[in-house]
Amino acid sequence: MxxxxxxxxxxxxxxxxxxxxxxxxxxxxxxxxxxxxxxxRRIIEAAFSRERGAILVGRDPVAESVPSDDEYQFQRQYPSPLAYAHLTGFFSFYTQTALEQSQNEVLSGEDPRLFVTRLVDLLSNEGNQGGNVELTIDPAAQEAAYTALRDQLPQGAEASVVAIEPSTGKILAMASIPSYDPNELASHDLQSVTDTYDRLLADDSEPLINRAINKRLPPGSTFKLVTAAAGIERLDLQADDDVPSGPGYQLPQTSGDTGLIDNDGRTACDTDQVSFTTAMANSCNTVFARMAVEVGSEAMLEQAEAFGFNSDVFSDIRPAATSVYPEDPNEPQVGQTGIGQFEVSATPLQMAMVAAGIANDGTVMRPYVVNKVQSADYQDLEQTDEEELSQAVSSSTAEELTQLMVATVDEGTANPAAIEGVQVAGKTGTAQSGIDDVPPYAWFTSFAPADDPQVAVAVMIESADIPRGEIGGGSIGGPIAKAVMEAVIQ
Structure with a gap:
């Protein structure tokens, strides 16, 4: 060569x-x-054209794929869009959110647990079918939660509800307003999808935000449950003990109005001493600020973290905000944390966990909303196991706290949540926003029946067209919590 x-x-x-x-x-x-x-784009178009699995509540789909007559072959549909939007999220040509995102491998059929299904589809020359995801949601509770938020609050309100089964951690309801229609974002008209998404993103009321897990706000007096738990555990208090109160409490190391805690006009708190039950029923700020200072910052931090603060407690939907208790507050700041102010911030899910932990003899269960993963033909592949997150308080402390919360419904600020013939335990909260032109946030947390808890609820009203002086967790949050509790227990 x-x-x-x-x-x-x-x-x-x-x-x-x-x-x-x-x-x-x-x-x-x-x-x-x-x-x-x-x-x-080839991968995107293939995924968008696939027969995606369903998101189920019981046997009923709240997200499903149906055949379409266009190039994409299947259309994603949401039969109950507004009530479930923040749970399901949306599946669009451009992105996915909420459960559509976190459970994407299952729903798209790419999860390793669906290997046999993929193999059968390949051998039979059929398209790859996605698996199903079954939720823990109670449909009656979810409908009650969304309907109560929509109908009992003024139009344009920003609020959310979470309901948990105390003994398991199952999320029975999770609703947020304002809501949106995920069908509009799953449309095959891509220009319309872009326009709708841009409009929702620019909306000051943040309709795309799941306030139940993504809004972290000062919990106000609902945090007094954590303070009371620390007082019972660390100071050996009981529900029928007398505790120091008074019309005002000067925070340590302070002077003048900036360091003075009062009771917002609740005269039942103004005597030098009141019963612990009266203090909780009337939400006496002077009692709980003083109690937090006496317990101390380290013990308050430990108690808050035992209920789930400062921890990543929920992974079924991402992102989820972490509730916060400050790690090293000084004495006056500790006093403010005792009434749910200073740098304490919580999601509605977190405050539902506090109520659920008390209801469950002091044991906090890890919350979850994905109950089962199934094949396309509804064969169970995996079921979520219940998991203890912590023993937040002893069973005897939980019993004392329950007694205090029942009195708060029967005799105090939480009475709007009372259910005839059922013993309800509850706590109200009204938290200052810290911004001059932003009204307070209203909170409510409860569980029922108090002697055999089936459901724990937290309600948070971030913004509503209600006169500032009429904003209260009991008056506007109590009826919403009541509707959800009734849906579960009746």
């Missing part, structure tokens, strides 16, 4: 080796990255 031919042959061999190396790299090493690349 002469030299020119040999040179060309070697060059062609090198090109062939380079081609094989590149093909090997693309097919094996880089394939995963290319498949996940958000700019890979």
């Amino acid at each position: 002469n030299k020119p031919i040999r040179t060309i042959a070697v060059f062609c061999l090198l090109l062939f080796v380079a081609l094989m190396a590149n093909a090997t790299y693309l097919q094996f090493w880089a394939a995963g990255d290319y498949n996940k690349d958000p700019n890979n």
Whole structure:
């Protein structure tokens, strides 16, 4: 072979080796990255055209894929859009949110637990079907939660509700307003989807936000349950003990009005001493600010964290905000935390966990909303196991707290949540926003029946067209919590 031919042959061999190396790299090493690349339109179109699995409440879909007559083959539908929007999220050509995102591998059929299903689909030359996700949601409770938020609050209100089964951690309801229609974001009219998303994103009321897990606000007097728990555990208090009160309490190391805690006009708190029951029923600020200072910052931090503060407690839907208790407050700041102010902030889910922990003999269960993962033909592949998060308080402390909360419904500020023939335990809260032109936040947390708890609820009203002086957790949050509790127990 002469030299020119040999040179060309070697060059062609090198090109062939380079081609094989590149093909090997693309097919094996880089394939995963290319498949996940958000700019890979072929992958996006294939995923958008797939028969995606259903999100189920019982046997009823709250998100499902149905055949369509266009190039994408299947259309994602949400039969009860407004009530379930913040749970299901949406599946669009561009992105996914909430459960559509966190459970995407199951719903798209790519989860390893669906390997057999994928193999059968491949051998039968059928399209890859996604698996189903069954939720823990009680449909009656969810409907009651959304309807109560919509109908019992003024139009344009921003609020949310969470309900938990205390003994398991199952989320029975999770609703948030304002809501939105995920069908509009799952449309095959991509320009319309873009316009709708931009409009929702620009809306000052933040309709895309799931306030139940993503809004972290000062919990106000509902946090007094945590303070009371610390007082019972650390100071050996009981529900029928007398505790120091008074019309005002000057925080340590302060002077003047800036360090003075009062009772917002609740005269039942103004004597030098009141019973612990009276203090809780009337939400006496002077009692609980003083109690927090006496318990101390370290013990208050430990008690808050035992209920779930400063921890990532919920993973079924991402992102989820972490509730906060400050790690090193000074004495006057500790006093403010005792009434749910200073840098204490909580999600509605967190305050539902506090009530649920008390209801469950002091044991806080990890909350979850995904009950089962199923194949496309409804065969169970995996069921979520219940998990103890912590023993927040002893069973005897939980019993004392329950007694205090029952009195708060029967005789005090939480009376709007009372249910005829059922013993209800509850606590109200009204938290200052700390911003001059922003009204207070209203809170309510409760559980029922008090002697055999089936449901724990937290309600948070962030904003509503209600006169500032009429904003109270009991008056506007209590009836909403009552509706959800009734839906579960009746």
